[in-house]
Amino acid sequence: MKVNSMRDVAAAVRGRxxxxxxxxxxxxxxxxxxxxxxNAVEAGKxxxxxxxxxxxxxxxxxxLDLAKPGNLGDVFKGRSVDLDSVLDEYRDR
Amino acid sequence: MKVNSMRDVAAAVRGRxxxxxxxxxxxxxxxxxxxxxxNAVEAGKxxxxxxxxxxxxxxxxxxLDLAKPGNLGDVFKGRSVDLDSVLDEYRDR
DNA sequence: AGACAACGTCACCGTTCGTTGACAAGGTGG
DNA sequence: CCACCTTGTCAACGAACGGTGACGTTGTCT
Structure with missing residues (x-):
């Protein structure tokens, strides 16, 4: 869940x-x-x-996680590209 | 990046x-x-x-993201374990 | 050397924090 | 019905917030 405001935090806290x-x-x-x-936190203070x-x-x-723009997506992208090339390398052996 | 303390926030803010x-x-x-x-935030106040x-x-x-236990962590866990075993398999060839 | 930008830090000030103890209201169970 | 639990809210208090203006330090450029 993305945190945009204190209200998001409040709802998550009360819910949990x-x-x-x-x-x-x-x-x-x-x-x-x-x-x-x-009580104040749950009220969104x-x-x-x-x-x-x-x-x-x-x-x-x-x-709680902090991410730069495009960071999570890049990580996954980078991972999948690297994985494929690494596996191809081993396949050619 | 997981946020464990104010120091993590401070480092992210300064870096960004x-x-x-x-x-x-x-x-x-x-x-x-x-x-x-x-300055106070970046110093970890x-x-x-x-x-x-x-x-x-x-x-x-x-x-900033909030997640319940088992929501995101399990996803990464499963991924890293699979990657290692796959690479080990190719190494043995 | 001097000039400038950027940062770390400080004291002062008005405002507001979190704690404490209390009360009112709503809900549940016997 | 009563007793109990939970929540929302309040006032008073000491501590500390954020803003302001300032100064010292560091680094870079000419």
Whole structure:
């Protein structure tokens, strides 16, 4: 899921927390933050601290990825092209 | 690139800014933040505001993705294991 | 050498953060 | 019905945010 705004993060956090069957209080205790903060994050509060959010995502087992434009596509492209030439090389032996 | 900490974000931001040939001041003006803040982010300051960071990443053309466990990782795992066994097979010929 | 650009860092300021403890409201189960 | 759990929200507080303007350092060019 692409993250465009704080609202995307908020939805992912709440959704995942419910998937795990945790209350806001449970999660807050595990992450080491206040329940009020979890509630604020889930409500989409824009100005929350990034490191706390990273910690929260980690505890929820949500993976965050950063990619340059065309990077993921290039990686896959590069991979498949290299793979073919490598395999051809071995076939000719 | 997986984001584990603020340091990963910092490195990506600085790297991308340099790739684009922008100074901290140029970038700050475009994003609508102070140069000091850009510098703080690139130094890995943990407590920066998430919405400002999201804006910064957007201006740098860096894509942020959130994924649940087993969503993307398994895909890569399967791929790398298959590649190694295929290459080993050809080596033995 | 001097000039300039870029960056790292600082102090001050007004604003707002996260925590704490509390309360109201909604939902569930016995 | 009552008891309990959960969530949304609030006020007060100390800490720290981001912006501003400035200065020192580093690197490059003439």
């Amino acid at each position: 927390r419910k998937d795990l069957g945790l209350s806001q209080a449970d999660l807050a205790a595990r992450v080491g933050v206040s329940r009020a903060w979890i 824009p100005s929350v601290e990034l490191d706390l959010v990273l910690r929260l995502l980690d505890h929820l087992g949500l993976r | 800014r340099k790739d684009l040939g922008l100074s901290q001041a140029d970038l700050a003006a475009r994003v609508g933040v102070s140069r000091a803040w850009i 943990p407590s920066v505001e998430l919405d400002l960071v999201l804006r910064l990443l957007d201006h740098l053309g860096l894509r």
